[in-house]
């Protein structure tokens with residue numbers, strides 16, 4: 066759905082953006098949301114954060130509890146539909162709004178869901194293709210050695226692949242050290258990782274082995290669910306890798322400790 | 329259909345500990361997608377063909393009664409006998425009857441998932457018949473007394489060494505060592521040659537039934553299907569009612585999708601069409617031919633919200649691309665249909681009560697749907713089954729209530745924000761030094777495998793509101 070918007074006419078001055086923070090960033094990693102605001106402002110947007118937001122409803126939805134998800138989806142639509150643009154620092158939450166709300170809802174609500182979907186974007190695709198954030202041509206090559214984890218929803222529902230990599234290169238001079246098997250799921254899967262922990266653990270180990278094989282010091286990505294999972298497993302297995310959200314890296318926030326590391 | 333899906337987690341756990349098999353599965357998970365991708369890359373019109381075949385399949389399923397009767401009429405005109413079986417029992421009995429009418433003792437069988445579904449082999453063997461699987465993989469699995477672990481590569485779980493040991497046990501090898509892998513193939517071929525020649529009845533599957541001419545189509549790589557079909561005096565073609573396509577060219581279009589998706593070949597080594605019994609002047613072929621077409625819930629699925637699953641062409645690409653299938657292997661699913669396709673089909677063919685864990689064996693990563701040549705939205709169907717699981721209260725109560733409570737709270741933003749702020753502060757206090765928890769009572773599923781990252785001190789909402797207040801006061 067989001068591909069259609071990539072070729073739009075140049076954006077008007079000061080785009081008005083509502084940030085949908087996502088529940089994981091709200092609760093576990095506020096720095097991701099602050100970084101997103103900073104990046105959006107850097108791209109010339111006027112950012113507001115609707116205060117009544119909570120969660121997009123993925124946990125219930127993915128577990129098949131459509132009855133609980135419908136009112137939550139309606140709440141999110143009602144909250145965000147007046148915005149010019151909605152930006153979400155998470156592939157799976159953006160995918161939920163863009164692809165799954167219209168599937169879940171019917172009638173008038175479906176139309177409203179489709180309208181919201183048309184102006185909702187994951188953070189990196191928005192910065193790169195819609196707001197067209199200015200590359201820092203003088204960004205010196207970074208000394209950080211970074212690998213990137215593609216979130217499945219970002220990859221397959223939103224066609225996000227090059228955007229975060231280009232941003233890392235253009236804003237921070239970071240050249241991503243690519244993972245083998247980068248299109249394979251990390252084993253998170255929302256409630257899956259708690260319902261079938263052993264299988265999930267094996268999948269995360271596979272992912273981690275590829276991460277370690279790159280020799281990178283930092284693993285980044287656009288979805289906190291995956292990142293919390295991979296960081297937690299790395300720490301359990303004693304594997305050394307710093308895990309940070311791509312928004313944090315893009316705005317140069319290296320002060321916040323990596324996910325799951327104390328001070 | 330027999331199944332043991334209720335023990336999926338225990339089966340999976342056992343499979344994960346079998347390092348030899350796990351290593352081979354990892355290899356398949358790595359190689360099969362590369363091989364498929366290369367095959368599709370080198371073929372320009374894959375997406376168009378996929379779209380075309382999808383439309384044809386939808387059309388034929390929408391008009392299934394019409395095309396089935398057309399097929400029946402044409403097939404009978406060609407000299408075949410056509411039988412319909414409502415369920416496995418009827419199906420197996422029909423086939424036994426045919427065998428008994430001919431006093432058959434020996435059956436040579438080509439690969440057929442449908443007969444796996446109905447448990448035909450053990451049924452016929454129970455009646456004193458000798459049934460021989462002749463597809464190499466199926467033969468190995470039969471010798472080992474196992475079931476297939478993959479719908480295209482039945483003996484995927486076995487290494488060359490496992491097979492060598494198996495033949496050493498089961499075959500009279502004399503001084504032969506079977507050192508090379510090709511020795512194993514030759515050995516199986518020599519054993520099977522005799523069986524082909526001695527069998528009185530041949531049983532094969534079909535990838536498609538063609539309504540316009542009453543033929544069936546079968547693709548194989550070993551040619552064993554043709555030997556089963558042409559050497560014994562009676563041929564029985566087994567498949568399900570949903571396999572019918574209007575025209576011969578539809579079957580050939582489907583076979584092009586199938587081979588590329590299944591094995592990365594542009595075309596299988598053998599694509600055979602079976603028309604009916606030997607005609608005057610033919611030099612070979614069976615004297616009598618039967619089609620036995622199984623329903624077993626297909627007509628119910630057709631009228632349900634899961635009807636798209638009937639468009640499956642059994643290529644197994646969804647298995648090869650599923651990180652859960654390649655982690656635990658086919659046997660863990662406890663059903664002859666494993667992987668994403670199996671996790672949808674098994675509950676529909678049996679009962680969700682017995683198999684409700686299967687639709688949960690999915691991270692919704694979407695890779696299966698991406699590669700499925702029939703363009704079936706497998707993750708959506710799996711989620712719909714989880715929906716039914718919840719409605720039938722089959723999932724653990726604490727999950728159901730936990731998720732409902734979370735969703736309810738999320739619908740009450742002020743309360744949600746107050747409670748999460750308190751919870752996060754407590755978690756932060758407890759975990760800030762180490763930065764994470766290795767055990768948390770309410771998240772034991774998570775912490776059994778990974779640490780739980782301690783949150784930053786406040787929720788974003790708290791911090792943001794405080795910041796706004798500050799800005800306003802200035």
Ligand code: SF4
Nearest residue numbers: 640641643644646700
């Ligand atoms: S569901 Fe799709 S990918 Fe899986 S076996 Fe069937 S056709 Fe192949």
